[in-house]
Amino acid sequence: MTVTEAAPRQIQLTEDGQLKHFLTLDGLGQPLLTEILDTAESFIEVGARSIKKVPLLRGRTVVNLFFESSTRTRSTFELAAKRLSADVLNLDINTSATSKGESLSDTLLNLEAMASDMFVIRHSQSGAQHFIAAAVTPGVAIINAGDGRHAHPTQAMLDMLTIRQHKGRFEGLRVAIVGDVLHSRVARSQIRALNTLGAEEIRVIAPATLLPKDVEALGCKVFYNLQQGLRDVDVIIMLRLQRERMEGALLPSEKEFYKLYGLSVEKLAYAKPDAIVMHPGPINRGVEIESAVADGPQSVILNQVTNGIAVRMAVMSMAMSGQVAERAAGGQS
């Protein structure tokens, strides 16, 4: 028997196609992405109850392992795990203290010895979570909370949920992603998700210095002019300018960037009148977006945060479910 070439990316699926890790949106089809969104809808309803908790992961231990700092993502993962009744351990590990390879494996072995059932991992190295998922003990689920410039799949899925709630569909939608695409793992995952879910047109709008070379190959159109790019779009996704990742002079100045690519009330008028404005946060007011837009009627930025909890509950429970199903199938054979 030969090993199929598709094997590396299918590491996140069971043999019958259920999620067992959540590492990337690559290789996940429209039905599975829709199942994640539908399951998340059910968890949104749970968030509206007087007791916002379900017993799905009762008795299981979830470890949040953050090698890069994060407030929103880590806290929504924590809240999601707690609302699933899991026990949660938060570990913030400074990247400089851990070199890739051996020490990462050792960290994990130690945490596995504490009978953890799931690791939610953020790491500055692209692919770190794949590496861990390949090495981890069977039965333990790995969730990617952002790896390097590669992927941030739960952020993309909460964005998709927000779009579906406001637009009701993906077919026929024009979506513009604006700003620092080069450093954005969020943008890569969003483009993948939008293509899989059937959006009509995905535009990236940025200066050439903030676009990756291969960006069109991801399945999107490039615009260098904000006004042109925003014309007739249904959804505008602003990206944060990731100054901490910038090496060298990619931008003349933040003022210059805002003048050309910042979303002001005036620029927003180029989009459809019912266009929604999104931002993965944290927002830099006056750098990417004018306060009047961020706080305005078309902004759905805070909906995104609420949806983040529900999407993370969905992904965590589905991955744990896949591990359970795989173990059950293994027991039978």
Add this chain to the structure above:
Amino acid sequence: MTALLNIDQLLDDLEAGLKDLLSARGIDNPAMIGIRTGGVWLADNLSKRLGLQEPYGELDISFYRDDFSRIGLNPRVKPSHLPFETEDRDIILIDDVIMSGRTIRAAMNEIFDYGRPASVTLACLVDLGARELPIQPDVVGQRLELASHQRVKLRGPEPLRIELREQEGH
């Protein structure tokens, strides 16, 4: 082989049983909740028969099942929807078939996460016995004892009918 039970007769019996019980318990403003999927179809029918003004609630117990560590999550889970406060309300809980009692346990756990009801009355269309938990319906349309290869299933929503099937391989 497929046999049909008389659904209209069973619904008449449920309606009469519920009316008697509610009046005996002095409950004049109950709120109805159906368990997906069959229980919701029945709640739609029974809430009209009982003349309830309030819309009925729909419960999806997928997040509360006790067999997650064996079979995982139902991929077709839908949001539960209770269009009223459960706190201090008299609830009528409806399901199509009761057997082990585990579905009802899950449903009651879920209802209590919305608030503390004053009471819960359980009505089931068919009671198959074979209970694994100390849970009994207050009103039953029909008690059946099935052979191990027989299954009963409510079909609907329009028209509602109840099928008694022989399982394949027998």
